[in-house]
Amino acid sequence: MIDQAARRLTAAQLQDQFDLAEDEAAALQSASGGWVSFARAAVDAVESSGRALSELVSSAALADFVVAHSDEFSLSLSPADQRALGVLSLLDGFDDDMAAVALEVAFEQWPEHLRADVPTVLLRLQISGAVTSGAAGTPWHVPVLVAAWARRALAESTPNGESATAESALAESLTAQVELVGTPDALLLDNALVLARRTRRWRLLDRIFLTCGYPLFYLFPRSGIATFARLPASALRAVPELEEITTVATIVQETLLSFGPGEGSPDSARICVARLTAPGASHTEYAVQPDQGDSEDESQPIEEIGTSMRFHTVMNEMARLGGAGEHRTAAESGASWIAGGVARRSHRVVRLQASIHSVLAEEPGRALALLRSIEDEVKAEAAPGDFLPPAVIAWSALASYLAGDQERADAELAEFALFDDPPFVQEQTFRPAALVVQAYRSLDALNLADVEAVVRRMRDYPDMGELWYHVPIIERKLFQLTATTRSALLRSEESIEVHAHRAAATDRRIESLAASRIGMLISLGQLHRAESLLESITGPYGIGQVLQARGELAAGRNGAAVRIAEAQYYENHICTRDRAELTGIKAAALLRLGDREEALNSFAELLELSVLVGSLLPVVQMPIIERRELLRASADRLVWQKITRIASPVSGGDLSSGGTPESLIARLGELGAAVAGVVDFPTLGHREMVLLESLERGASVADIARDLMLVQGTVKNNLSSLYRKLGVNSRDAAVARARTLGYLDAGGA
Numbered sequence: 001m002i003d004q005a006a007r008r009l010t011a012a013q014l015q016d017q018f019d020l021a022e023d024e025a026a027a028l029q030s031a032s033g034g035w036v037s038f039a040r041a042a043v044d045a046v047e048s049s050g051r052a053l054s055e056l057v058s059s060a061a062l063a064d065f066v067v068a069h070s071d072e073f074s075l076s077l078s079p080a081d082q083r084a085l086g087v088l089s090l091l092d093g094f095d096d097d098m099a100a101v102a103l104e105v106a107f108e109q110w111p112e113h114l115r116a117d118v119p120t121v122l123l124r125l126q127i128s129g130a131v132t133s134g135a136a137g138t139p140w141h142v143p144v145l146v147a148a149w150a151r152r153a154l155a156e157s158t159p160n161g162e163s164a165t166a167e168s169a170l171a172e173s174l175t176a177q178v179e180l181v182g183t184p185d186a187l188l189l190d191n192a193l194v195l196a197r198r199t200r201r202w203r204l205l206d207r208i209f210l211t212c213g214y215p216l217f218y219l220f221p222r223s224g225i226a227t228f229a230r231l232p233a234s235a236l237r238a239v240p241e242l243e244e245i246t247t248v249a250t251i252v253q254e255t256l257l258s259f260g261p262g263e264g265s266p267d268s269a270r271i272c273v274a275r276l277t278a279p280g281a282s283h284t285e286y287a288v289q290p291d292q293g294d295s296e297d298e299s300q301p302i303e304e305i306g307t308s309m310r311f312h313t314v315m316n317e318m319a320r321l322g323g324a325g326e327h328r329t330a331a332e333s334g335a336s337w338i339a340g341g342v343a344r345r346s347h348r349v350v351r352l353q354a355s356i357h358s359v360l361a362e363e364p365g366r367a368l369a370l371l372r373s374i375e376d377e378v379k380a381e382a383a384p385g386d387f388l389p390p391a392v393i394a395w396s397a398l399a400s401y402l403a404g405d406q407e408r409a410d411a412e413l414a415e416f417a418l419f420d421d422p423p424f425v426q427e428q429t430f431r432p433a434a435l436v437v438q439a440y441r442s443l444d445a446l447n448l449a450d451v452e453a454v455v456r457r458m459r460d461y462p463d464m465g466e467l468w469y470h471v472p473i474i475e476r477k478l479f480q481l482t483a484t485t486r487s488a489l490l491r492s493e494e495s496i497e498v499h500a501h502r503a504a505a506t507d508r509r510i511e512s513l514a515a516s517r518i519g520m521l522i523s524l525g526q527l528h529r530a531e532s533l534l535e536s537i538t539g540p541y542g543i544g545q546v547l548q549a550r551g552e553l554a555a556g557r558n559g560a561a562v563r564i565a566e567a568q569y570y571e572n573h574i575c576t577r578d579r580a581e582l583t584g585i586k587a588a589a590l591l592r593l594g595d596r597e598e599a600l601n602s603f604a605e606l607l608e609l610s611v612l613v614g615s616l617l618p619v620v621q622m623p624i625i626e627r628r629e630l631l632r633a634s635a636d637r638l639v640w641q642k643i644t645r646i647a648s649p650v651s652g653g654d655l656s657s658g659g660t661p662e663s664l665i666a667r668l669g670e671l672g673a674a675v676a677g678v679v680d681f682p683t684l685g686h687r688e689m690v691l692l693e694s695l696e697r698g699a700s701v702a703d704i705a706r707d708l709m710l711v712q713g714t715v716k717n718n719l720s721s722l723y724r725k726l727g728v729n730s731r732d733a734a735v736a737r738a739r740t741l742g743y744l745d746a747g748g749a
Contacts, residue, residue: 007035007036008033008034008035008036008129009029009034009036009039010029010034011025011026011028011029011034012025014028014029014032014034014039017036018039018040018043020043020053023054024053024054027053027054027057027058028042028043028053028057030057030143031057031058031063031143031144031145032057032143032145032146033129033130033132033143033145033146034129035075035129035143035145035146038143038145038146038149039145040070041066041067041069041070041145042056042057042066042145044069044070045065045066045069045070048069049065057144057145058144059144060144060147060148063144063145063147063148064148064151064152066145066148067145067148067149067152068152075128075130075146075149077125077128077130079157080116080121081116081121081124081125081128081130082150082153082154082157083106083154083157083158084103084106084116084121084122084125085125085130085131085142085146085150086150086151086153086154086155086157087102087103087106087154087166087170088102088103088125088131088142088150089142089146089147089148089150089151089154090102090151090166090167090170090195091141091142091191091194091195092141092190092191092194092223093138093139093140093141093187093190093191094139094140094141094187094191095139095140095187096119096122098139098187098188098191099118099122099140100118100119100122101173101174101177102170103118103121103122104118105166105169105170105173106166106169106170108169126140130142130146130150139187154166164199167195167198167199168199168201170195171192171195171196171198171199171201171204172201172204174188174191174192174195175192175196175201175204175207175208177192178192178207178208178211178212179207179211179343179344182211182344182345182381183381183383184211184212186220186223189208189212189216189220189223189224190220190222190223192204192208193205193208193220193223193224193227194223194227196208196227197227200234200235202231202234202235202238202239202242203238203239205227205228205231205235205239205242206239206241206242207343209228209242209245210311210343210345210346210349211343211344211345211346212224212345213345213383213386213387213388213425214248214273214277214386214425214426215270215383215384215385215386215425216228217248217249217252217269217273218267218269218270218273218385219383221256221269224249225249225252225253225256225269226253227249228242228245228246228248228249229246229249229250229252229253230246230249230250230253231246241312247276248273248276248277251272251276252269252272252273252276255268255272256268256269256272267423270384270385270423270425271423273385273425274385274422274423274424274425274427275423277425277426277427278427278428278462279427279428279431279461279462279463280462280463310337311343311346311349311350314333314334314337314350315349315350315353317330317333318330318331318333318334318350318353318354318357321333321357322357322360322466325506327357327358327360327361327506328357328358328361328363330354330357330361331354331355331357331358331361331363331366331367331370332354333354334350334351334353334354334357335351335354335358335366335370337350337354344377345388347374348374348377348378348388349388351370351371351373351374352370352371352374352388352391352392352395352429354370355367355368355370355371355395355399356395356433358370358399359395359398359399359402359433360466362402362508364398364399364400364402364403365399365403367395367396367399368396368399368400368403371392371395371396371399372396374392375392375393375396378392379392382419384421385421385423385424385425386424386425387424387425387426387427387429387430389419390416390419390420390424390430390434391429391430391433393412393415393416393419393430394412394416394430394431394433394434394437395430395433396408396412397409397412397413397416397433397434397437398433398434398436398437400412401437401440401441404575404576404577404613406441406444406613406614406615407614409437409441410441410614412437413434413437413438413441416434420434428462428463428465431461432458432461432463432464432465432467432468433467435454435457435458435461435464436458436467436470436474438450438454439451439454439455439458439470439474440470440474442454443474443477443478443615443617444613444614444615444616444617444646445615445616445646445647446481446616446617446620446647446667446668446671448478448481448482451474451478452478455471455474455475455478458470458471458474459471469509469512469513472496472497472513472516473512473513473516475492475496476492476493476496476516476517476519476520477516477519477617479492479493479496479520480519480520480523480621480672480674480675481620481671481672482671483673483674483675484673484674485674486524486525486674486676488674489520489523489524489674489675490524493517493520493521493524496520497517510536511536511537511538511541512543514533514536514537515537515541515543515544515547517533518530518533518534518537518547518551519547519550521533521742522547522550522551522554522676523672523674523675523676524676524740524742525554525676525679525740525741525742526740526741526742527551527554527555527679527741527742528684528741528742528743529742529743530547530551530742531551532742534547534548534551541573542568542571542573542574542575542578543578545564545568545571545574545578545582546578546581546582546585548564549561549564549565549568549582549585549586550581550585550621552564553585553588553589553623553678554623554676554677554678554679555678555679556592556678556679556680558589558590558592558593559589559593561585561586561588561589562586562589562590562593564582565582565583565585565586565589566586568582569582569583576609576612576613577613577615577618579609580606580609580610580612580613580615580618581617581618581621583602583605583606583609583618584602584603584606584618584619584621584622585622586602587599587600587602587603587606587622587626587630588622588623588626588627588630590602591626591629591630592626592678596633599626599630600630600633600634603630603633603634604634604637604639606618606619607619607634607637607639607640607643608639610643610646611639611642611643611646614646615646616643616646616647616668619668620668620671620672621672623675623677623678624669624672624673624675624677625677626677627668627669628669631665631668631669632665635661635662635665640661640664640665641661643661643664644660644661644664647664679741680727682725682726682741684722684725684743687718688718688721688722688725689743690708691704691715691718691719691722692722692734692735692738692743692744693744694707695719695731695734695735696735696738696744701715701716701719719731719734722734726738726741
């Protein structure tokens with residue numbers, strides 16, 4: 001039975017009894033459950049505190065103040081039911097399942113005689129009116145003033161801080177439930193967050209964030225933003241990783257509060273979070289003020305640290321190793337990490353990061369194995385705007401491409417388009433990988449307009465990270481295909497070289513950039529410089545042999561080009577794409593040597609290999625004269641039906657017009673017009689190089705004779721011999737020709 005002193009009134013009755021406005025009466029009825037004693041305490045507190053009634057009944061903290069200044073409450077409940085009400089008052093709202101979880105946790109702390117059947121207890125409290133429900137479909141809750149009284153009664157009835165212990169145990173239990181379900185409902189998450197912050201269990205907040213990520217702030221804005229905004233200094237001392245999170249939450253909260261009525265949108269929080277976590281985002285860190293009198297030491301021995309700290313430790317270790325260029329070790333560290341408990345998102349994030357390090361370590365096979373282990377569950381639990389699903393797909397696409405599986409790379413790119421729905425939080429985790437593989441596949445299909453557009457995006461993107469080195473490589477290939485004059489090709493190389501130094505300098509990347517530049521120098525006919533730079537590629541990489549053969553072809557040493565192509569074709573370090581390029585070089589060399597039949601056979605093999613690797617680049621990288629002749633001679637072959645499918649646009653392109661073999665063959669004969677086909681490449685000795693350098697700096701014959709301690713007649717004879725080798729008849733022409741061939745720096749003295 002409920003005491004008469006605590007009888008329940010409607011909002012209208014409360015309005016008449018306490019002379020309230022209609023909205024005040026409604027707020028008071030909701031906060032008090034209609035109990036007169038609770039309502040009277042709130043009305044009295046208005047006079048003593050000077051605060052508005054609506055303010056006093058709007059939060060748990062102020063409700064505690066109201067209850068603390070009155071002893072007029074009396075709900076006739078059994079000791080067990082009163083304790084149960086106290087436990088339920090710790091929750092932000094509950095359904096039957098949530099109440100069962102909370103009470104089962106509490107029962108573990110109680111004497112046997114106070115334990116009861118959970119559904120029965122809940123039913124009695126509902127019938128008595130101690131718990132109420134709002135509008136249809138909303139959860140049960142304890143009215144805020146009743147909850148404040150129930151919490152105080154619980155603390156007074158449980159000795160030795162058992163109430164706080166029960167609250168902490170409940171916070172731990174609900175956090176574990178959040179981790180278990182992976183994608184929690186709002187009721188579970190709201191309660192876990194509220195309890196974790198109220199009990200100052202900062203590591204629980206960290207665990208919840210690791211389970212949900214930044215989508216927490218726009219999928220559950222009411223509790224998510226409020227819980228993490230303005231965390232106290234003690235929280236950041238206990239878990240330093242919360243500093244960035246509370247900064248973002250605080251700014252998002254302030255931004256949303258600044259919207260007036262009718263402003264903003266349902267996606268405003270997501271847009272704001274995406275902006276604050278975007279690459280290059282600049283915002284002032286939230287200034288955390290120390291708590292007055294807060295001297296508690298919340299540090300933990302290392303053996304007691306939970307899953308969240310182990311997660312931060314392995315992530316920091318991978319970042320440290322990656323920063324030192326030790327990507328293979330970083331990948332091994334992440335791949336061997338086992339998440340404790342049920343922290344599934346933490347496991348996926350570490351796996352993703354390990355796969356990224358594997359790609360950067362030139363181990364795409366390992367990356368794909370790591371990504372396959374998490375891709376299904378990541379996609380199944382995808383939250384809008386979360387970086388995990390597009391990151392798994394984008395890095396799978398890049399790893400597949402680097403592993404030579406172009407078909408899978410294309411399939412991943414097609415799937416990526418389905419997930420690519422900005423804005424995203426932490427977009428920099430996947431956007432660079434997606435841009436790189438899109439550019440390469442567009443190059444393969446000769447969709448050059450797409451390549452130009454993607455290169456612009458990469459140049460403008462604030463954080464390409466360690467994938468930046470792909471940009472100059474892609475640009476060089478693009479300009480080799482599109483430049484129409486040698487001077488335009490030279491200018492493009494000079495502009496690329498200016499910014500190429502931004503690439504991260506690991507040995508493999510240095511060699512990749514060097515290989516790219518060697519290819520451009522060969523295209524320009526600067527064979528001496530290309531040959532000198534080729535000596536820097538020392539590893540067993542197929543690209544070195546391809547460039548050597550291409551250089552021999554450009555120098556007109558066709559027999560040497562054929563010998564290199566044939567000798568290297570079956571080597572283990574030669575991939576299928578390299579074999580295709582070597583076959584194209586061989587076909588051009590054989591045609592120059594007059595063996596047209598074998599040249600056609602090699603060209604047919606090249607076309608089949610191009611279909612196999614899904615790329616037209618090996619075809620268009622052949623010298624244009626020989627390419628055109630072999631294209632015309634092979635126009636009736638059936639393989640062109642397959643080749644045409646390669647040129648089908650990846651994302652819109654240049655070769656889709658008409659879509660016929662004839663139109664494709666015509667287009668393949670146009671690209672790369674500025675690339676040097678054959679260079680009359682004389683071999684110069686040391687004395688001749690000294691003469692060239694003297695001519696470049698403007699030295700006279702007398703100056704050269706004095707420097708070399710020769711008579712002027714000998715110098716004149718040596719210069720005449722040099723002019724004949726270079727095919728010129730003046731010193732200015734000799735210097736210009738030497739620069740073209742790469743014997744002198746193209747920029748001059």
